[in-house]
Amino acid sequence: MHANVVIVGAGPAGLGMARVLRDLAIPDVRIVERERIGSSFRAWPKSMRFISPSFPGNAFGLTDLNAISFDSSPGFSAKREHLSGAEYASYLEQAAAAFGLSVITGVDVEGLDPDGDEIALHTSGGEIRADFVIWAAGQFQYPSDGSIPGAEHGVHSSRIKRWSDHDGEDVIVIGGYESGIDAAIGLADAGKSVTVLSRTPAWDSNDTDPSVALSPHTRHRLDQALRRKSIKLLGDADVLGLERIDGSVRVLTSDGRSWASSSQPILATGFAGSTSLIEEWFAFDNDGCPLLTPQDESTEFPGLFLIGPEVKHRGHLFCYIYKFRQRFAVVARTIAGRLGVDTSPLEIYRANNMFLDDLSCCEADNCLC
């Protein structure tokens, strides 16, 4: 099979990107998806909710923060604020159908290679060839154990469906950003006593960027849980490793402290990201983030673009939907330009604050891009 553009992954990034290419009438755009539309969201813990609000202000030029297009709204679609993963996946399915996007499900992309002027994608369903590949395979399905020695004695937070299913009454959570605090609140709601070990106290940060500080939604939930006194927060605990001793797991920190737990510690240590699957086709910065051109193309592999939460420019992470969707039009303009396609339909994206091509705002200390 050959396509002009293959997008890998049918999450908000892949579908939102396909919608922009559709608006430019770029022919033969295929989305290749390992499972089904929105599968990362279907794998979220049952109690987890969106932290970013979903108010439908679209008609006034204030697009729902979690929408993948300026004319749709997950909040309006689900008649809910702070949607669950399943509710959001349902919105994505409706959007793909309404926009007429071509999604091939059940095909796992295992790797890719340049081949002459084309790119060959090696998939579970055979080879697919494309002129351009847009990598939109996300982060959630590629967890990181934070390179902590002995991490196999813990369990990553993304692997737990229901906090009440986790064994033990006293649970240690390693990591104090969104996933770690969400786990702590869920475990406390399930009647457990929780100790959160974090290198820095993200819950006290005054940073204005929600990629660095806790969202107000989570902070509010945390305040309510702290009143019940079942969560202990330690914001100076740099975890060195985990060891199994007899029936319990010991967690050691760099200052010599240790905690023993009969329950498996929960690793809220973030995500390696899906570029780990094709790492030979990117150069990476000192933080392990892929290096991109100002058009979000790999610096190592022309024709390979990255969209979604792994995009980073000038130190700023585009890890929320309202951030990374602003780069779809930039990628679309680049591909359209190379194909000789008219890019004037993209003006509506600029009018709706969904076209961030001037990265100079990312220089500011308080960048809110």
Ligand SMILES: Cc1cc2nc3c(=O)[nH]c(=O)nc-3n(C[C@H](O)[C@H](O)[C@H](O)COP(=O)(O)OP(=O)(O)OC[C@H]3O[C@@H](n4cnc5c(N)ncnc54)[C@H](O)[C@@H]3O)c2cc1C
């Ligand atoms: C726990 C958590 C909570 C978050 N909460 C919010 C929030 O409240 N608000 C917000 O704006 N952002 C949030 N984010 C950040 C971000 O919006 C999500 O990570 C979002 O899922 C990213 O969208 P995506 O389309 O890039 O990836 P995904 O939604 O993960 O979609 C990627 C798709 O690619 C498929 N795939 C993966 N690998 C392959 C492969 N090799 N071949 C074929 N298909 C493949 C997957 O099956 C999946 O369907 C959260 C992130 C996490 C991890």
